[in-house]
Amino acid sequence: MPPKKKNEETKKIMLGRPGNNLKVRIVGLPNVGKSSFFNTLSQTDLGKAANFPYATIDPEEARIPLPDERFNWLCELYKPASKVPAFLTCIDIAGLTAGASTGAGLGNAFLSHVRAVDGIFQVVRAFDDAEVIHVEGDVDPLRDMHIISTELRLKDIEWVEKDLERLKKGAKALGTSSLAAKARAEETATVEKILALLADGKDVRKGNWNNKEVEIINGLNLLTAKPITYLVNLSEKDFVRKKNKWLAKIKGWIDENNPGDALIPFSVALEERLVDMSDEEKIAEAEKLGLPKGNPSALGKITTAGYTSLDLIRYFTCGPDEVRAWTVRKGIKAPQAAGVIHSDFENKFVCGEIMSYEDLKEHGSEAQVKAAGKLRQQGKPYEIVDGDICYWKCGA
Numbered sequence: 001m002p003p004k005k006k007n008e009e010t011k012k013i014m015l016g017r018p019g020n021n022l023k024v025r026i027v028g029l030p031n032v033g034k035s036s037f038f039n040t041l042s043q044t045d046l047g048k049a050a051n052f053p054y055a056t057i058d059p060e061e062a063r064i065p066l067p068d069e070r071f072n073w074l075c076e077l078y079k080p081a082s083k084v085p086a087f088l089t090c091i092d093i094a095g096l097t098a099g100a101s102t103g104a105g106l107g108n109a110f111l112s113h114v115r116a117v118d119g120i121f122q123v124v125r126a127f128d129d130a131e132v133i134h135v136e137g138d139v140d141p142l143r144d145m146h147i148i149s150t151e152l153r154l155k156d157i158e159w160v161e162k163d164l165e166r167l168k169k170g171a172k173a174l175g176t177s178s179l180a181a182k183a184r185a186e187e188t189a190t191v192e193k194i195l196a197l198l199a200d201g202k203d204v205r206k207g208n209w210n211n212k213e214v215e216i217i218n219g220l221n222l223l224t225a226k227p228i229t230y231l232v233n234l235s236e237k238d239f240v241r242k243k244n245k246w247l248a249k250i251k252g253w254i255d256e257n258n259p260g261d262a263l264i265p266f267s268v269a270l271e272e273r274l275v276d277m278s279d280e281e282k283i284a285e286a287e288k289l290g291l292p293k294g295n296p297s298a299l300g301k302i303t304t305a306g307y308t309s310l311d312l313i314r315y316f317t318c319g320p321d322e323v324r325a326w327t328v329r330k331g332i333k334a335p336q337a338a339g340v341i342h343s344d345f346e347n348k349f350v351c352g353e354i355m356s357y358e359d360l361k362e363h364g365s366e367a368q369v370k371a372a373g374k375l376r377q378q379g380k381p382y383e384i385v386d387g388d389i390c391y392w393k394c395g396a
């Protein structure tokens with residue numbers, strides 16, 4: 001008989017911190033449009049956009065509601081007193097310059113800010129505007145991407161080298177035979193593997209890791225393990241005509257260096273004009289510009305991409321008082337998902353009454369979903385599916 005597949009192999013641990021309140025940080029060179037982007041995203045002037053490098057010094061944080069048709073539909077159905085959509089927490093930051101890993105610009109403080117988040121929105125400047133100073137002298141997104149990627153990697157190398165030193169020092173005291181010594185040797189081998197990958201110019205999230213290695217990587221909280229969504233900031237004109245001399249090259253750079261990372265072209269200049277418009281005005285604007293019917297803003301797409309890059313999904317709780325989306329990490333089990341609402345729901349978890357969004361949409365009401373036998377009682381082992389509608393039951 002072939003050996004049974006171990007549970008461990010079928011269930012892959014994810015890179016990154018566990019948890020449901022994950023954050024992305026906007027990263028990029030100075031003066032590429034980060035704060036202006038952040039402002040439009042949060043519809044506030046928190047980011048202090050200004051036409052000079054390093055206009056942003058203190059990080060600013062905003063919670064960005066996720067566009068969500070399922071949520072809108074549920075609100076229509078339940079007509080609740082309170083509506084709470086899913087959010088992505090997004091933070092603005094000062095610009096990063098070449099040499100940051102060794103302390104240039106606002107170097108080390110900057111990199112420690114990046115360490116504190118889970119994902120990265122990297123704003124890449126591809127708009128020409130002589131009025132807006134470029135710290136490197138001219139517009140060259142590939143050079144800029146190379147600078148950021150190098151700084152993040154150099155910082156990781158420094159971090160990993162320190163850890164390796166620590167491991168080697170401790171190893172002597174442990175001797176060779178104990179269990180602890182064996183574990184230490186395994187950890188050292190993994191850290192050496194990480195270092196080799198980084199030294200080869202690759203980002204940690206692009207490596208091939210088994211679960212044990214992922215746990216060690218997660219413990220190190222490395223910068224290049226965090227997912228990146230590349231946001232290419234175009235002039236409004238280029239965004240509208242979907243043409244820019246850099247776009248194909250940027251795509252090529254990502255394919256070569258970080259295959260699979262999302263690339264989203266947008267225009268901060270256009271977003272700034274749209275931000276004060278009503279929905280109808282935005283649709284009219286799209287028509288005027290010759291863009292596809294609907295809202296011409298890329299912000300919804302960007303927020304969704306950031307959320308997805310963090311492996312986040314959401315479930316809903318619905319009733320006349322409130323329709324609410326709860327963000328959880330993919331792979332989460334029912335009790336932990338319930339615990340996002342209240343720790344008692346997790347500690348005294350009994351079961352969940354769960355239906356899928358699709359079933360509710362098909363049958364039109366909870367009662368009919370129940371009549372169709374599709375409202376199910378789920379126990380502790382149940383893994384939440386994106387779009388589940390849950391009602392938790394817990395003991396006294």
Ligand SMILES: Nc1ncnc2c1ncn2[C@@H]1O[C@H](COP(=O)(O)OP(=O)(O)OP(=O)(O)O)[C@@H](O)[C@H]1O
Pocket residue numbers: 028029030031032033034035036037048049050051052053054055056093094095096127129132233234235236267268269270
């Ligand atoms: N697509 C665009 N077209 C034209 N100008 C733009 C575009 N995007 C941003 N700008 C302009 O670039 C300037 C710098 O923007 P912003 O302050 O947002 O940059 P930043 O990346 O936050 O800079 P810092 O690193 O200094 O905080 C602003 O004057 C802004 O209006």
Ligand SMILES: [Mg+2]
Pocket residue numbers: 034035036047048049054055056093094095
């Ligand atoms: Mg700024």
